[in-house]
Amino acid sequence: MHFLRCVLAEWTLVRPRLSRTRFGVWLLFLGTALIWVGRRGADPIGVALQAGALGAVLGAAFAAGSSADRAALAIALAHPTTPFAVATGRWLAALIPAAGLTIGCSIAVGWETSAALAGLAAAAAVAGCALTAVLLGGNGAALVLFICMTIAGAVPPEALVGVAHPGAVRLTVASALELGPALWRYREIATGSAGAVLHAAAWAALGVVVASGLVRRRARRAP
Amino acid sequence: MTDYALTLSEVCRAHALASVSLALLPGEIIGVVGQAGAGKTTLLRVAAGLLPPDSGTVQVWGPAGYAPETPVFPPALTVREVLAYYARFHASGPTRRAMVHDALELAGLAGGADARAASLGRADLRRLALAQATLGGRRVLLLDETLSGLDPLARRDLCGRVAHLAATGVAVLLAARDLGALERLGMGRVLVLRAGRVVRAGQLASLLAERVLEVILDTPPPEPPPGFRVTAAGLEAPLAGRTPEAALALCHAHRLAVRASRVRVKSLEEIVLDAHDAPR
Numbered sequence: 001m002h003f004l005r006c007v008l009a010e011w012t013l014v015r016p017r018l019s020r021t022r023f024g025v026w027l028l029f030l031g032t033a034l035i036w037v038g039r040r041g042a043d044p045i046g047v048a049l050q051a052g053a054l055g056a057v058l059g060a061a062f063a064a065g066s067s068a069d070r071a072a073l074a075i076a077l078a079h080p081t082t083p084f085a086v087a088t089g090r091w092l093a094a095l096i097p098a099a100g101l102t103i104g105c106s107i108a109v110g111w112e113t114s115a116a117l118a119g120l121a122a123a124a125a126v127a128g129c130a131l132t133a134v135l136l137g138g139n140g141a142a143l144v145l146f147i148c149m150t151i152a153g154a155v156p157p158e159a160l161v162g163v164a165h166p167g168a169v170r171l172t173v174a175s176a177l178e179l180g181p182a183l184w185r186y187r188e189i190a191t192g193s194a195g196a197v198l199h200a201a202a203w204a205a206l207g208v209v210v211a212s213g214l215v216r217r218r219a220r221r222a223p
Numbered sequence: 224m225t226d227y228a229l230t231l232s233e234v235c236r237a238h239a240l241a242s243v244s245l246a247l248l249p250g251e252i253i254g255v256v257g258q259a260g261a262g263k264t265t266l267l268r269v270a271a272g273l274l275p276p277d278s279g280t281v282q283v284w285g286p287a288g289y290a291p292e293t294p295v296f297p298p299a300l301t302v303r304e305v306l307a308y309y310a311r312f313h314a315s316g317p318t319r320r321a322m323v324h325d326a327l328e329l330a331g332l333a334g335g336a337d338a339r340a341a342s343l344g345r346a347d348l349r350r351l352a353l354a355q356a357t358l359g360g361r362r363v364l365l366l367d368e369t370l371s372g373l374d375p376l377a378r379r380d381l382c383g384r385v386a387h388l389a390a391t392g393v394a395v396l397l398a399a400r401d402l403g404a405l406e407r408l409g410m411g412r413v414l415v416l417r418a419g420r421v422v423r424a425g426q427l428a429s430l431l432a433e434r435v436l437e438v439i440l441d442t443p444p445p446e447p448p449p450g451f452r453v454t455a456a457g458l459e460a461p462l463a464g465r466t467p468e469a470a471l472a473l474c475h476a477h478r479l480a481v482r483a484s485r486v487r488v489k490s491l492e493e494i495v496l497d498a499h500d501a502p503r
């Protein structure tokens with residue numbers, strides 16, 4: 001019960017951020033753009049996946065990306081909470097606005113349950129990855145991830161691997177696309193792929209666990 | 224057996240603390256002073272449980288509230304929301320709201336509760352740091368430079384609030400480079416840290432009772448008498464149990480032309496500097 005209260009405490013930070021920072025405007029802008037693209041022929045699964053992934057990156061950036069937000073983690077841990085509860089709450093804070101965006105975009109371009117579920121899974125996975133990235137590298141890392149997700153969602157993986165040649169670079173790109181949270185993989189969730197669901201769940205869990213370690217480390221190193 | 228609020232026994236931390244021991248009673252204030260890098264912040268962070276000691280033990284009566292030297296709060300939140308956020312870790316419902324209300328009153332932030340954390344000045348940031356540290360009815364407060372670097376009015380106000388907390392039984396361990404703030408508190412004990420070791424400790428009142436004889440001379444002396452040091456106006460020496468007459472007799476014995484003399488109390492700054500300069 002106490003753990004849930006601590007997680008909820010992190011989640012309650014979302015509303016002020018939506019209304020007082022650029023988070024709300026960015027989500028609105030992203031949603032409008034995706035709906036515009038969706039109504040001009042883009043497939044609903046692609047729109048849902050982009051909404052989930054990009055919304056999650058924005059959510060993580062505004063939940064823990066700024067230097068002030070990361071520095072403030074040290075004081076939170078002087079209260080009866082845990083790094084794991086903080087990380088879980090911030091993950092939820094990144095996920096839920098992205099989930100709202102995914103559902104909103106899916107409704108606007110023509111509801112398909114399988115597409116929406118794929119988008120939600122992508123949001124969960126990318127939120128875990130993005131939370132870790134912003135705790136390590138701040139909003140610069142969020143920008144890189146945002147661009148990667150935009151490209152990975154638009155270009156087939158075979159084409160990306162083909163561009164990156166030869167040797168180690170090609171291997172690195174291929175590994176990143178294979179192991180990382182990539183939209184081409186989560187597209188398979190719409191067709192019932194258990195492997196893709198497991199991949200997304202693993203990224204969500206791994207992201208929270210690694211983020212909790214980073215939160216603990218940050219609290220120890222705080223000035 | 225004495226019920227201590229906080230005890231540290233031979234606490235060591237690499238490159239920062241070397242076998243520090245202290246015991247803090249409920250309602251007591253201990254000021255920790257020393258130059259930058261002496262280990263003040265590390266001592267507080269170890270006591271708060273944010274850093275594990277390499278060796279030694281830390282025992283706290285209930286969880287300790289911690290106010291860091293450079294408090295940073297979620298910038299998009301108001302003062303009330305910041306406290307509500309931390310209060311959620313302690314309680315829910317009406318209890319939480321009462322907790323936030325009490326913390327705002329205690330720190331003198333009730334009038335500015337709707338100001339954004341990002342817009343707060345230094346004094347209000349320190350007030351907010353103090354307020355969040357007291358959440359949950361903490362009986363031990365670890366305040367890192369909470370009274371330092373403030374204008375005189377804000378310092379007096381915060382000193383009064385810390386003294387009021389101590390009067391209600393809250394034990395306070397306060398790191399301070401602003402020695403004037405400790406003098407204003409006028410109570411408790413002082414520990415002087417140097418390179419992670421306690422080199423001087425005592426009740427503030429007894430430390431501030433140490434007296435110094437100042438002597439104004441017509442001409443600067445070629446060499447000061449034993450125990451005296453040369454100042455811009457002449458000489459000065461700690462009395463340390465001597466009478467002023469005995470110390471002045473020493474000046475006369477050295478054929479120094481004494482124009483005037485006075486006895487004053489040592490400042491805390493002089494006590495800290497003496498402790499710092501003393502041979503190890």
